[in-house]
Amino acid sequence: MSASHERVRAALELREPDRVPTFDLMNEFSTDIEILGKKPSPLGPLIANPRVSDLLDKVLPHVNTAFVLDKVLEQLTNLGAEAAVRMGYDSVWLPYFPVLRLADSRTITDIFGRVNDFAMDEKGNMGNPIYRTGLITSPSAWDAWDKKPIFRLPEKVNRVFGRIQKSFGERLFIFGFCNYGIFESIWQPMGFERFVISIRKERSLIDRMVRFYTDLFCVLLEAEADAGIPGAIYTDDLCYRSGPMLNPKMIEELFGDSYRRITETAHSLGLKIVIHSCGNTESLLERFADWGFDAVHPLEPTAGMELSRAKELVGDRMCLIGNIDVSHILVDASREEVFEAVRRAIHDAGPGGGYILGPDHSHPAISVERLRWMVEAGREYGRYPLSV
Amino acid sequence: MGDYLEKVKRAVTDLDLDAIAPLVRDALDSGEDPNAILQSMCAGMVGVGELFESGEYFLADLVLAGEGMKEGLEVLEPRLQAGSMGVKGAVVLCTVKGDVHDIGKNLVGTMLSSTGYEVIDLGTDVPEDKVVEAVRANNAVAVGLSVLLTPMVESIGAVVRALEAAGLRDQIKIAIGGACTTDELARRMGVDAVGRDAVEAVRIFDGFVGA
Ligand code: B1M
Numbered sequence A: 001m002s003a004s005h006e007r008v009r010a011a012l013e014l015r016e017p018d019r020v021p022t023f024d025l026m027n028e029f030s031t032d033i034e035i036l037g038k039k040p041s042p043l044g045p046l047i048a049n050p051r052v053s054d055l056l057d058k059v060l061p062h063v064n065t066a067f068v069l070d071k072v073l074e075q076l077t078n079l080g081a082e083a084a085v086r087m088g089y090d091s092v093w094l095p096y097f098p099v100l101r102l103a104d105s106r107t108i109t110d111i112f113g114r115v116n117d118f119a120m121d122e123k124g125n126m127g128n129p130i131y132r133t134g135l136i137t138s139p140s141a142w143d144a145w146d147k148k149p150i151f152r153l154p155e156k157v158n159r160v161f162g163r164i165q166k167s168f169g170e171r172l173f174i175f176g177f178c179n180y181g182i183f184e185s186i187w188q189p190m191g192f193e194r195f196v197i198s199i200r201k202e203r204s205l206i207d208r209m210v211r212f213y214t215d216l217f218c219v220l221l222e223a224e225a226d227a228g229i230p231g232a233i234y235t236d237d238l239c240y241r242s243g244p245m246l247n248p249k250m251i252e253e254l255f256g257d258s259y260r261r262i263t264e265t266a267h268s269l270g271l272k273i274v275i276h277s278c279g280n281t282e283s284l285l286e287r288f289a290d291w292g293f294d295a296v297h298p299l300e301p302t303a304g305m306e307l308s309r310a311k312e313l314v315g316d317r318m319c320l321i322g323n324i325d326v327s328h329i330l331v332d333a334s335r336e337e338v339f340e341a342v343r344r345a346i347h348d349a350g351p352g353g354g355y356i357l358g359p360d361h362s363h364p365a366i367s368v369e370r371l372r373w374m375v376e377a378g379r380e381y382g383r384y385p386l387s388v
Numbered sequence B: 001m002g003d004y005l006e007k008v009k010r011a012v013t014d015l016d017l018d019a020i021a022p023l024v025r026d027a028l029d030s031g032e033d034p035n036a037i038l039q040s041m042c043a044g045m046v047g048v049g050e051l052f053e054s055g056e057y058f059l060a061d062l063v064l065a066g067e068g069m070k071e072g073l074e075v076l077e078p079r080l081q082a083g084s085m086g087v088k089g090a091v092v093l094c095t096v097k098g099d100v101h102d103i104g105k106n107l108v109g110t111m112l113s114s115t116g117y118e119v120i121d122l123g124t125d126v127p128e129d130k131v132v133e134a135v136r137a138n139n140a141v142a143v144g145l146s147v148l149l150t151p152m153v154e155s156i157g158a159v160v161r162a163l164e165a166a167g168l169r170d171q172i173k174i175a176i177g178g179a180c181t182t183d184e185l186a187r188r189m190g191v192d193a194v195g196r197d198a199v200e201a202v203r204i205f206d207g208f209v210g211a
Helices: A003-012 A029-036 A043-048 A050-062 A066-087 A139-144 A153-168 A182-190 A192-201 A203-226 A248-268 A282-291 A307-314 A335-349 A368-381 B002-013 B017-029 B034-053 B059-079 B103-114 B128-138 B154-165 B183-189 B198-209
Strands: A023-025 A091-095 A100-102 A107-110 A114-117 A130-134 A173-177 A231-235 A272-276 A295-297 A319-321 B090-095 B118-121 B142-146 B173-177 B193-195
Touching (some): A066 A091, A139 A203, A153 A173, A153 A203, A192 A203, A203 A248, A248 A272, A335 A368, B002 B034, B103 B198, B154 B173
Parallel strands (some): A091 A173, A295 A319, B090 B142
């Protein structure tokens, strides 16, 4: 087992590694290409060209763009892994999400019913599609929804993660990501307001969708495990800056059994599983541990999450990941500030193991230089026995 | 008669969606003044806000309360006198340019319109000139900007500058809210207030208009 694997595994199992491992979310194309010193993709500006976009608007509604987009997304996954190696990370949240379709030159739909805007930064890099609305607006829309592309997802995930694991798996501990969690998979394709009202008025639709996405997630875990990757991310943003979006009792009632089944499936396959939920998750942390997750990310500081408090609440049951701020520290802070943020994080969450250092999110304004300082500071302060 | 008003208020506060519209209908049939019914619904919404602030209600409950108000108003609105809705003034609301997070903005909008404001919701990813246009066209008393993304905070400054350039800044108050907003950011951007949640947003706008 490589040093990185041993380090990450030890932290996840709440043992002291040789040093605090590092982790990143390699899901911003612009960040990856800056790390690798590559040129922006010509695809973005090409699509923005009015002559090309006019043509695309005529053609795209009649063709299946999956073949092309799946390839582009596979390249992005590769790029993410390459960039993570270049940065010297021990582990990486690596997305392969072959679910997108170009509806026209500005709109990207996905196979689950989300409608997104095509995004591009000022350098012409394609950004993550920007969610706009959903197409599952009624029980009959869900019945009529073409689910065949969804049934093909596990096979694609298995194939691509197999390749990625072969190329990068020795060097990096890969946490695979290939679909959103159940809450997000249901509310986004119908819109948040509609989802909340459906819990009251169309409960059987919600229950059917919960079952569908739980089954799908478990099959995707099988596909990832079969590809040989050691970890998986379960991402479901249950919270916002002030706490849970739904009453925790309702979260338990709707999703508790699914979460338990997902972690049991992961563990039976030998996978470690991390729950990612943005926002202030303090009141849910103990439930995350009860549901069986091995680790929790991002412990978002802008939402008031403190590592010392999280350590106190669940540090003996779950590994803590992240908490390095992306509103200031990893955007425009000084080197001293970055080092101090890392020192403090390791001081609060590192003792006894059970902490993996990393940012709390990704967005295009994150500075590569500051990510490098974060990794450097992790090496300086993270050696066990700790002396921070 | 008064019994209906209390029942309407309670149904809103208790999030009893199935009961609200029928109760409003019954209240109207029994001869209650439509404006008094509207006030009861708003009082019910104030109760929802209190339960939210005390931690008993969650975000989703605010959405349900908004839906209840909408269903009740569908019955009530044809009977209301023109001008009895939105009496506190017009507020222009949007998520700033580059940002598409809209759940918080929508909730703030629901709470404001349920408590007497006319809400001009411009949606998400809104450039500053659209805000200026809407302020002018609606003679708005305040602007509410939702911003959750750090890379987009400069969009707040752009709105402030555009309102200044249009000569409207002195007559309008601006509040911001959303995941990445802080008092420090509000100061730096030159806006008048920052709201932590939709209930506080109502308090802020009430302060602006002296309600
Ligand atoms: C005018 O007066 C007022 C007064 C009060 C006001 C107000 C205005 N506006 C709001 N309020 C206040 O009242 C509301 C009601 O109580 C509250 O509103 P909020 O909006 O805060 O709360 C809502 C009711 C519920 N909260 C939310 O809806 C936001 C929740 C979190 C989890 C979140 C979500 C859901 C989403 N996201 Co995004 N997202 C996160 C959020 C984490 C967090 N800490 O909030 C945040 C905001 N996201 C983030 C990021 C990075 C991103 N997101 C993105 C996308 C998304 C989704 C589409 C998946 C989804 C949004 C769906 C939608 N239709 O809105 C991307 C950006 C897209 C874009 N261009 O906008 C992307 C860039 C991710 C990516 N790499 O692609 C982070 C921003 C970090 C930063 N500092 O910049 C983030 C804080 C998460 C994190 N862990 O750091 C109060 O703030």
